[in-house]
Amino acid sequence: MTERHTNQPGAWRVPNPQEDDRVREWLAQPRVVAVVGMSPRLERPSRMVGLYLSRHGFTVIPVHPVAEQVAGLRAYPRLEAIPREGKVEIVDVCVSAERAGPIADEAARIGAQVIWFQPGAENPAAEERARQLELEVFSGRCILADHHRFFGG
Numbered sequence: 618m619t620e621r622h623t624n625q626p627g628a629w630r631v632p633n634p635q636e637d638d639r640v641r642e643w644l645a646q647p648r649v650v651a652v653v654g655m656s657p658r659l660e661r662p663s664r665m666v667g668l669y670l671s672r673h674g675f676t677v678i679p680v681h682p683v684a685e686q687v688a689g690l691r692a693y694p695r696l697e698a699i700p701r702e703g704k705v706e707i708v709d710v711c712v713s714a715e716r717a718g719p720i721a722d723e724a725a726r727i728g729a730q731v732i733w734f735q736p737g738a739e740n741p742a743a744e745e746r747a748r749q750l751e752l753e754v755f756s757g758r759c760i761l762a763d764h765h766r767f768f769g770g
Contacts, residue, residue: 632758637767640755643731644764647674649704651696651729653720654711654738655679657687663711664688666735669761670709673768678703696723707731709760710738721747733760 632640652667655677668688671677679687682694693699696708708724710717710733717740724732724747732747734740734756747754 632763636755636758639753640758640763641767643707643753644760644767647676648706649676649678650707650709650760651678651680651699651703651705651727652709652711653680653696654716655681655687655692656711657681657684657692663735666709666711666759666761670764673764676703678705696720696727696729699727701727705729707733707760709733709735711735712738714738714740718743718746721750721752725750725752731755733758735759 650670652663655663655667658664664687667677667679677690678699679690679692680696681687681692684692686692696705699705705727706729708720708729708731710720714737717734717738721732721743729752731753734744734754736757736759739756744754744756
């Protein structure tokens, strides 16, 4: 697979090395991660991301509009439906860029600290909105690939 530099949603690109220290800090210990768009379908990357994080000690909360469970985990139709005691720290966005827009507002309302736009979910307007809401933003980076790169897997 060839990595290329681009700002096109969904295109592979080299992660910004200036973010590496912050990414490493966020992924160094297990966190509570809401995976928006985590699919019940076995072959979907969003499911693989959630299962990988779960295997590495993260508490994964699937967010899917219709699934009640994903990979044996209780799923919620939207971020704000997650019980408050879940205390989501990272919102991992695994939906299309078009659907990613309103997620920043919801992430801020539930008290998340980080919003992570996976490759394909990059949305410059949503990213800017997230920054305005004082969320830390990572975009165009795969949380699974970053964890694996820094900590093995």
